[in-house]
Amino acid sequence: MTELLGFGWEDVERISSDSESPDWIKEKRNTAWEAYENLPMPTQRDEMWKYTDLSTLNIKNVKTLEKSKYSAVEKFESFPDEAIKLLSDEAIHIEENGGMCKPGLLIQHDSQVTFTDVDEELTEKGVIFCSMADAVRNHPELVQKHFMEKVVPVGEGKFSSLNAALWNGGIFLYVPKGIEIKMPFKSYILMTDGGEALFHHSLIVLEAGAHVTYIEQCRSDDYSTDSLNSSVAEVVVKDGASLNYMTFQNWGNNVVDISTRKAVVERDASMNWMVGTLGGKVTRSSFETRLIGQGASTNTRGFFLASDKQHHDFWGLLSHEAPNTTADLLYKGVLKGKSRSVFRGLIKISEEAQQTDSYLTNNNILLSDDARADSVPTLEINANDVKASHGATVGNLDKDEIFYLMSRGLTKSAAEKLIINGFFAPVLKAIDSEILREHIYQFIDKKLGA
Amino acid sequence: MTEKNGLLTVENLKVKIGDKEILKGVDLKIGPGEVHAIMGPNGTGKSTLAYALAGKSSYEVTSGSVTMEGENVLEMSPDERARKGLFLAFQYPSEVPGVTVDNFLRVAYNTIKKEELSIWEFRNLLKEKMEFLKIDESFSGRYLNEGFSGGEKKRNEILQMAVLQPKLAVLDETDSGLDIDALQIVAKGVNELLPEDSSVLVITHYQRILRYIKPDFVHVMIEGRIVETGGGELAEKLEEKGYDWLKEKYGESGKDSD
Ligand SMILES: Nc1ncnc2c1ncn2[C@@H]1O[C@H](COP(=O)(O)OP(=O)(O)OP(=O)(O)O)[C@@H](O)[C@H]1O
Ligand SMILES: [Mg+2]
Numbered sequence: 001m002t003e004l005l006g007f008g009w010e011d012v013e014r015i016s017s018d019s020e021s022p023d024w025i026k027e028k029r030n031t032a033w034e035a036y037e038n039l040p041m042p043t044q045r046d047e048m049w050k051y052t053d054l055s056t057l058n059i060k061n062v063k064t065l066e067k068s069k070y071s072a073v074e075k076f077e078s079f080p081d082e083a084i085k086l087l088s089d090e091a092i093h094i095e096e097n098g099g100m101c102k103p104g105l106l107i108q109h110d111s112q113v114t115f116t117d118v119d120e121e122l123t124e125k126g127v128i129f130c131s132m133a134d135a136v137r138n139h140p141e142l143v144q145k146h147f148m149e150k151v152v153p154v155g156e157g158k159f160s161s162l163n164a165a166l167w168n169g170g171i172f173l174y175v176p177k178g179i180e181i182k183m184p185f186k187s188y189i190l191m192t193d194g195g196e197a198l199f200h201h202s203l204i205v206l207e208a209g210a211h212v213t214y215i216e217q218c219r220s221d222d223y224s225t226d227s228l229n230s231s232v233a234e235v236v237v238k239d240g241a242s243l244n245y246m247t248f249q250n251w252g253n254n255v256v257d258i259s260t261r262k263a264v265v266e267r268d269a270s271m272n273w274m275v276g277t278l279g280g281k282v283t284r285s286s287f288e289t290r291l292i293g294q295g296a297s298t299n300t301r302g303f304f305l306a307s308d309k310q311h312h313d314f315w316g317l318l319s320h321e322a323p324n325t326t327a328d329l330l331y332k333g334v335l336k337g338k339s340r341s342v343f344r345g346l347i348k349i350s351e352e353a354q355q356t357d358s359y360l361t362n363n364n365i366l367l368s369d370d371a372r373a374d375s376v377p378t379l380e381i382n383a384n385d386v387k388a389s390h391g392a393t394v395g396n397l398d399k400d401e402i403f404y405l406m407s408r409g410l411t412k413s414a415a416e417k418l419i420i421n422g423f424f425a426p427v428l429k430a431i432d433s434e435i436l437r438e439h440i441y442q443f444i445d446k447k448l449g450a
Numbered sequence: 451m452t453e454k455n456g457l458l459t460v461e462n463l464k465v466k467i468g469d470k471e472i473l474k475g476v477d478l479k480i481g482p483g484e485v486h487a488i489m490g491p492n493g494t495g496k497s498t499l500a501y502a503l504a505g506k507s508s509y510e511v512t513s514g515s516v517t518m519e520g521e522n523v524l525e526m527s528p529d530e531r532a533r534k535g536l537f538l539a540f541q542y543p544s545e546v547p548g549v550t551v552d553n554f555l556r557v558a559y560n561t562i563k564k565e566e567l568s569i570w571e572f573r574n575l576l577k578e579k580m581e582f583l584k585i586d587e588s589f590s591g592r593y594l595n596e597g598f599s600g601g602e603k604k605r606n607e608i609l610q611m612a613v614l615q616p617k618l619a620v621l622d623e624t625d626s627g628l629d630i631d632a633l634q635i636v637a638k639g640v641n642e643l644l645p646e647d648s649s650v651l652v653i654t655h656y657q658r659i660l661r662y663i664k665p666d667f668v669h670v671m672i673e674g675r676i677v678e679t680g681g682g683e684l685a686e687k688l689e690e691k692g693y694d695w696l697k698e699k700y701g702e703s704g705k706d707s708d
Contacts, residue, residue: 400544401545403544404544404546405546406527406529407504407528407531407532407538408532408614409533409614410529410558410561415529418549418554419546419549422548425547425549
């Protein structure tokens with residue numbers, strides 16, 4: 001078998017040669033590379049990778065971009081045209097807000113965060129929102145103890161270890177105790193070339209009682225050569241804090257995305273995920289939530305719309321490790337063309353996690369005979385006083401519903417779109433921002449076609 | 451008066467579902483502003499006629515014709531028929547999860563009326579009709595028919611009719627399952643919320659709705675045919691005598707007897 005990826009030790013060395021990078025992070029890269037080399041490349045014989053055949057991917061020659069060719073821009077208007085094009089909705093948003101990006105906006109172009117705008121009042125209060133590269137230099141006391149330690153330890157996975165060795169982008173968000181911010185922190189990750197390898201690594205730490213929302217959006221155009229994005233996001237939500245983490249992936253049609261996002265949620269804290277997958281060629285996304293403190297809760301909402309030969313592989317873990325924890329995961333997908341999806345979800349309840357409630361639901365609609373959706377929800381329960389349930393459906397659009405709507409004048413395609421929007425509604429209504437929700441609905445509309 | 455005959459003409463309509471012939475040659479003429487009623491035993495094909503008029507795809511028309519204002523309805527898709535002014539209040543309306551009543555009806559209204567009413571403009575229009583039909587305001591934000599009671603679904607059908615202003619409203623057992631107050635409200639809606647020259651075809655088992663919506667013609671359907679046509683008094687006679695006398699005359703053995 002030929003190698004899936006063409007990275008080598010020299011890539012780690014080249015990235016580490018950056019003089020601004022501190023020693024501890026260089027060491028981390030080294031250990032992570034070692035772990036990566038020692039772990040076998042997953043195959044379909046591994047339960048976790050049963051539905052995604054990595055050997056068919058054509059990403060051996062993707063290049064890591066350790067220093068982006070783009071330099072920092074002061075003003076939104078100064079972005080190169082290809083970036084502006086990908087940010088059209090955000091540009092409107094900023095304009096409507098009189099040029100303000102409060103509480104914070106970071107834009108990463110290839111591997112470089114080239115635009116940063118953070119509310120200074122928040123900075124004074126100790127809030128940090130910056131690129132990961134800046135964070136390891138300027139805030140080692142906050143970053144070092146979390147970076148690939150307890151949340152996603154080095155060696156846990158092949159791809160997360162590779163990410164730790166070669167990471168070349170990402171953000172750090174730190175919110176001190178008790179700070180509540182209504183408006184969302186936002187980041188965009190843009191790729192404006194084919195053949196790239198992006199290893200995005202993010203870390204979010206919320207101290208006790210902090211409440212924030214973070215919206216992350218990945219975008220690129222379609223290019224002729226395949227690219228790879230392999231992200232890791234680590235999240236720590238301390239006692240009584242709450243985080244809404246929304247991530248929308250809208251890569252061009254030749255991006256392979258293999259990402260792991262994981263949160264550790266402490267006592268009475270809550271972690272809400274929103275996951276939207278619209279673009280990409282092959283997307284493997286993993287969302288794991290560990291409820292380690294009593295009274296911790298999580299709510300995950302996800303949706304995808306796949307077309308052509310897109311492949312979506314979703315893995316969700318709800319891990320109850322303390323009493324009185326609650327979890328609810330709802331994941332909805334629509335598939336057209338020859339697209340393919342798999343949902344695997346696991347509710348895991350440990351012995352001490354009594355009085356927990358946990359729900360896992362996956363619903364799929366197939367719009368073509370050639371599309372296929374698999375759904376594998378599972379329970380692993382070791383406590384006796386718990387409520388847990390899971391459900392999964394794969395079906396077609398209801399002919400009677402279509403006829404009913406058509407009998408009110410809607411064309412067939414308008415009727416189908418309305419039913420699909422209705423299908424997604426329980427997920428999309430969790431998006432507060434009307435501009436963002438509208439942007440997503442428009443994208444769905446366009447992708448569904450006439 | 452030539453246009454008196456002009457709205458809907460059904461001639462010798464035969465409809466199959468699967469292998470089974472349900473409508474065996476229906477003739478019906480409805481003029482502008484007229485109110486017609488169709489009565490008949492269960493399973494004789496009344497809903498089949500309603501669905502065939504609305505264009506449900508599993509209903510195969512094997513012969514006959516349907517024209518509306520001279521145009522061939524059978525060649526039109528269900529949405530074209532709706533845009534032409536045909537409306538069917540369903541006997542069993544579908545539930546459409548996630549689609550709110552107001553959003554759906556605004557899309558329908560804008561499509562049929564070829565307008566572009568904003569959410570706010572439409573909301574006012576809808577509110578007025580809802581008040582008339584004594585439908586609680588909260589219904590506009592609810593998902594279409596989801597969790598609606600039987601009576602609420604029926605009232606919601608009439609609300610849609612009132613908003614879309616059809617030329618011909620076919621009401622398939624809209625009166626079934628309504629309490630007495632609701633029946634009066636719905637009847638009042640049919641009488642007062644439609645344009646003056648709109649026509650109504652009421653499919654019903656009960657004479658009581660016809661006390662409020664006065665029919666110009668009452669038809670009786672037996673085994674896929676309209677076998678008897680009369681005025682309001684025919685409905686009274688059916689209520690009194692049932693269908694047996696007609697079944698004997700036109701059913702199984704009796705058919706083609708003259
Ligand atoms: N999808 C179907 N497949 C097979 N037979 C059907 C189907 N739909 C209706 N039928 C049959 O067609 C016949 C006429 O049904 P229809 O619903 O038109 O009756 P109806 O006169 O409206 O009755 P009711 O008064 O009970 O509403 C019935 O015998 C019914 O069983
Ligand atoms: Mg019927």
